[in-house]
Amino acid sequence: MSEGAPPDVIEIGTDVLANERVFRRAVMEACQPIIIRGAVSNWPVVRAAQTSLEALRAYLARFAMSRRAEAFVGDSVIAGRYTYTDRLDGFNFERVEMDLLGAFDQIVANAGRAGSPTVYMGSAETEAFLPGFSAENRTPAVPARIGPRIWIGNASNISCHNDTFDNIACVIAGQRTFTLYPPDAVADLYVGPVDYTMAGRPISLASGAVGQEARYPRFAGAERRASVARLMPGDALYLPKLWWHQVEATAPVNVLINYWWDGWSIGPDAPDTTMLLAMIAIAERPPAERAAWKAMFDHYVFRSEGHPLAHMPEARHGILGPLRDGNYGLIRARVMQLLRDI
Known part of the structure; x- marks a missing residue:
């Protein structure tokens, strides 16, 4: 690592992948990125990719369906950096429907031609596009109900974003470099629109922008806190x-498998949904009132000083008792009733 470069992410051994319980305790509870070297090196798809691109294609073809999905196709001038146009009123790539093997073939063909366009197909559910694939390529750390997704493409630079799910990303072919920023760097990243996005999540306008220091002066603060995997x-x-x-993704041909799931959910309600509702209920109230609601959220939701009813017997905590003891359903019913009455 050169002087001044972001530090690398911590690495740990594959023993943490033994089962869901071990993985939650050893990795997930800390909410910190972790590299697991050789985590999926025994997968058949990885062994096929290490043999040759032809062997990898043949392996995928065993499962591939003719179902079509959206792929990003970019001119060579963008060098695989898919993002907005300068005016933020469009994107610098086209969306093209193709099947997975067709996309793979185009990616391989592009890799051998200078000045050719780049192709990127992401987040394709293997259950729909490669049925049977997950049975041969799994990790016991992920709940069995969670299906993997496949991402294939030429060399690319995917704009900085975050996700509302926990993620295990497994490299099958090529190389991936993740530049990571903690959640509380959000204000320094100059995040773009939340409802006009490339693939569902808002992106940082500052990360990856060249010669834009004056436009995004706070981004330097995020860079100082970055880490690299x-x-x-x-x-x-x-x-x-x-x-x-x-x-x-730095190789001419790159393949990744990932799993998305919420490791802490006990029901269908997501924190991101809560934040959207809070935006319309609180965001434009007077600053003093917002501060008052912040104090209530800190006390009842974020609980930095412990349980809000710690001064009372647990038997009298009512719906603020443990969610798994039936209180999840009670609170949800109350919220749904309040929303219906509006």
Whole structure:
């Protein structure tokens, strides 16, 4: 690592992948990114990719359906950096429907031609596009109900964004470099629109922008807090929800498998939904009132000083008792009733 470069992400051994319980305790509870070297090096798809691109294609073809999905196709001038146009009124790539093997073939063809366009197909559910694939390529750390997704492409630089799910990203072919920023760097990243995005999540306008220091002066603060995860085939990265990440795939042909799930959910309600509701209920109230609601959220939701009813017997905590003891359903019913009455 050169002087002044972001530090690398911490690495740990594959023993943490033994089962869901071990992984939650050893990795997920800390909510910090972790590299697991060789996590999936024994997967058949990784072994095929290490043999040759032809062997990798043949392996994928065993499962591939003709179902079509959206791919990003960019001119060579963008060098695989898919993002907004300068005016933020469009994107610098086209969206093209193609099947997974067709996309793979185009990616391989592009890799051998100078000045050719780049192709990127992401987040394709293997259950829909490669049925049977997950049975041969799994990790016991992830709940069995969670299906993997496949991402394939030429060399690319995916704009910095975050996700509302926990993530294990497994490199199958090529190399990936993740530049990571903690969740509380959000104000320094100059995040773009939340409802006009490339693929569902808002992106940082500052990360990856060249010669824009004057436009995004606070980004230097985010850069000082960045860390880097460099992954080779067979490696995996655990990425907690809300960590910002810019992802660079550096090989001519790159394949990644990932799993998204909420490791702490006990019901269908998501924190992101709560935040959207809070935005319309609180965001434009007077500053003094917002501060008052912040104090209430800190006390009842974030609980930095412990349980809000710690001064009372647990038997008298009512719906503020443990959610798994039936209080989840009671609170949810109360919220739904309040929303219906509006």
